[in-house]
Amino acid sequence: MVGRIEYGxxxxxxxxSDRQKDTYNLYIEELESELLHYGSELGGEDWMxxxxxxxxxxxNAVKNWFIQSNMRVLPWADKRPDLNIVENIWxxxxxxxxxxxxxxxxxxxxxxxxxxxxxxFCQAEIQNLYDSLPDRIxxxxxxxx
Numbered sequence: 427m428v429g430r431i432e433y434g435x436x437x438x439x440x441x442x443s444d445r446q447k448d449t450y451n452l453y454i455e456e457l458e459s460e461l462l463h464y465g466s467e468l469g470g471e472d473w474m475x476x477x478x479x480x481x482x483x484x485x486n487a488v489k490n491w492f493i494q495s496n497m498r499v500l501p502w503a504d505k506r507p508d509l510n511i512v513e514n515i516w517x518x519x520x521x522x523x524x525x526x527x528x529x530x531x532x533x534x535x536x537x538x539x540x541x542x543x544x545x546x547f548c549q550a551e552i553q554n555l556y557d558s559l560p561d562r563i564x565x566x567x568x569x570x571x
Contacts, residue, residue, distance in 0.1 A: 428456060429544055430464050431515055432473075433556045437464045439544045441537055450485045457491065465497075476500040476512055509562055511555050518551060 430437040440460050465473050475492070477483045479502040492499050502510075530536045 427540060428460060430461075430468060431511070431552050432468055433553055435468050435549065436544075436547075436552065437468065439541050450482055450487050453482055454488060454491050457488075457495075462495065462497075474498045474500045476502075478502055478512070509559070509566060511552075511559070514555050515547070515552065518547070 427439050427441050429439045437460075440456065461475065465475065475497055477499070482488075530539055
């Protein structure tokens with residue numbers, strides 16, 4: 427699934443094909459059909475894309491597509507997930523949805539649960555994560571020094 431967040435808004439979730447995990451071509455197709463439209467619509471002319479470091483997203487074909495599309499990609503901060511807003515965005519609602527050990531029991535739930543969590547995630551919470559970033563950067567700097 428793909429969703430976009432920024433300080434002033436978020437897109438709907440887009441669920442990729444089940445076969446997406448097996449081929450980068452479908453991922454590129456989704457980027458072309460969804461990302462290019464939403465990116466400039468929400469982020470304006472000077473926006474950057476951020477994705478996780480999954481191998482399907484880091485193939486040479488995908489990297490070349492980003493270059494050919496003149497798209498700037500923010501590097502994945504896998505060593506510092508406390509600074510990664512995307513990881514924090516998912517951690518908060520997922521914790522809420524799976525409180526008490528609740529698990530999805532069907533393929534339908536595997537789509538409904540993330541969509542409900544995403545839809546109900548408050549824009550103020552997203553803004554708080556952005557606003558708290560300078561303090562979290564200082565905390566990480568203290569740990570590194």
